[in-house]
Amino acid sequence: MRKNKRILAAVAGFVAFSVVFSGIVLANSFDTKAEQAKHFKFNYKHAVFERDNNLYLFDDETDSLSPLGGDSRGKVMPSLNSGTKQVAFAYSEQPQLGESLSLGIVDLSSNAVEEMTIPSAYSNAIVGIDWINDQTIGVEGHVNPATSEYFIVDVASKQILKRYVGSLFTPLPNGSIIYRGQIPLGQEDQVQDSYFIDDTLVYTSEQAIGTLEYPQFSKDMKHVVFMETSDNGNKIKKGDIDLAAKTVAVTETVDVPEGAVGNLVFDGTDSSPSIVDGNSKLTIDSASKKLVKQGRSVDIDLQQETKIKLDSLNQKIKETFHDESEKALMNVQYLQWYP
Numbered sequence: 001m002r003k004n005k006r007i008l009a010a011v012a013g014f015v016a017f018s019v020v021f022s023g024i025v026l027a028n029s030f031d032t033k034a035e036q037a038k039h040f041k042f043n044y045k046h047a048v049f050e051r052d053n054n055l056y057l058f059d060d061e062t063d064s065l066s067p068l069g070g071d072s073r074g075k076v077m078p079s080l081n082s083g084t085k086q087v088a089f090a091y092s093e094q095p096q097l098g099e100s101l102s103l104g105i106v107d108l109s110s111n112a113v114e115e116m117t118i119p120s121a122y123s124n125a126i127v128g129i130d131w132i133n134d135q136t137i138g139v140e141g142h143v144n145p146a147t148s149e150y151f152i153v154d155v156a157s158k159q160i161l162k163r164y165v166g167s168l169f170t171p172l173p174n175g176s177i178i179y180r181g182q183i184p185l186g187q188e189d190q191v192q193d194s195y196f197i198d199d200t201l202v203y204t205s206e207q208a209i210g211t212l213e214y215p216q217f218s219k220d221m222k223h224v225v226f227m228e229t230s231d232n233g234n235k236i237k238k239g240d241i242d243l244a245a246k247t248v249a250v251t252e253t254v255d256v257p258e259g260a261v262g263n264l265v266f267d268g269t270d271s272s273p274s275i276v277d278g279n280s281k282l283t284i285d286s287a288s289k290k291l292v293k294q295g296r297s298v299d300i301d302l303q304q305e306t307k308i309k310l311d312s313l314n315q316k317i318k319e320t321f322h323d324e325s326e327k328a329l330m331n332v333q334y335l336q337w338y339p
Contacts, residue, residue: 043305044337047313048080048108051321051332053092057108058313065320069106069113079129079137082338085109088137090126097124101141105155116158123149132171136161140169150179166196168214173221174243178202180212195248202248207232216273217241218266224248225273227256227264236264236284238273254284257291309337
């Protein structure tokens with residue numbers, strides 16, 4: 001079981017394949033960073049991706065495609081650190097419960113691999129890898145459909161610095177982790193969804209049966225929005241976040257109209273969260289405090305530049321793997337571009 005952690009706070013959505021700018025997803029979801037990224041030119045010339053349990057490096061300048069990692073062991077879920085030119089990944093063989101989780105870090109310049117293991121008595125698979133900074137990675141281990149372990153690992157020493165239990169783990173710019181946990185309600189076996197920053201409780205769902213989705217952040221990291229779903233209807237919560245103090249204060253609640261589809265995002269400004277669906281969006285109207293439908297501009301230049309790069313990669317994949325399908329890219333996962 002693997003999950004793409006960048007499919008964020010979707011009311012409903014369709015997943016195709018992902019295009020990533022140094023970790024920023026552009027095609028399979030519209031998260032905060034993707035909205036910002038669309039203003040940049042697609043001038044990246046290298047890509048890392050997974051296909052058929054193997055990792056590959058594409059160089060558009062030399063029109064070359066080469067395997068990463070050397071040996072024949074299956075490798076999945078590449079996570080690119082474009083600054084250090086390293087890729088963290090998981091090995092495809094699944095451990096037995098109680099065995100260590102296995103992963104590696106490959107250097108793109110030398111193709112050398114550093115292997116590491118994470119002992120766990122509860123996780124039976126790696127389902128997510130994040131670069132928190134150049135020195136540390138976050139590794140998510142699957143425990144059950146509702147719960148994961150999240151390990152903060154020092155790359156140099158291979159030591160575990162911290163372990164969390166919960167879900168929806170998201171690294172923050174200051175090195176903290178925001179994630180979804182649960183607190184007991186008092187009644188037997190009943191719990192309530194909550195957000196934590198590190199070990200600090202910052203928000204608890206106002207509904208006993210409510211489910212909190214992935215939070216989204218403004219560019220200056222001072223504001224947060226998230227979806228709270230329940231059988232009684234879905235709500236968008238908007239608030240202020242203080243990373244240093246580890247606090248979240250909800251300032252606004254907006255009901256989501258029944259039947260609304262799309263992904264929750266900040267739409268380029270710090271004050272206007274929206275639900276985006278293709279070229280249309282629902283945006284919070286400051287006067288009525290309701291979601292109103294608006295058009296959404298499309299960056300035609302970026303679309304064309306993106307198409308040229310993807311066509312080039314698609315052709316190279318067809319040649320290398322003798323894949324005669326017109327959309328060979330559909331068999332690619334975790335596609336990530338860098339300069």
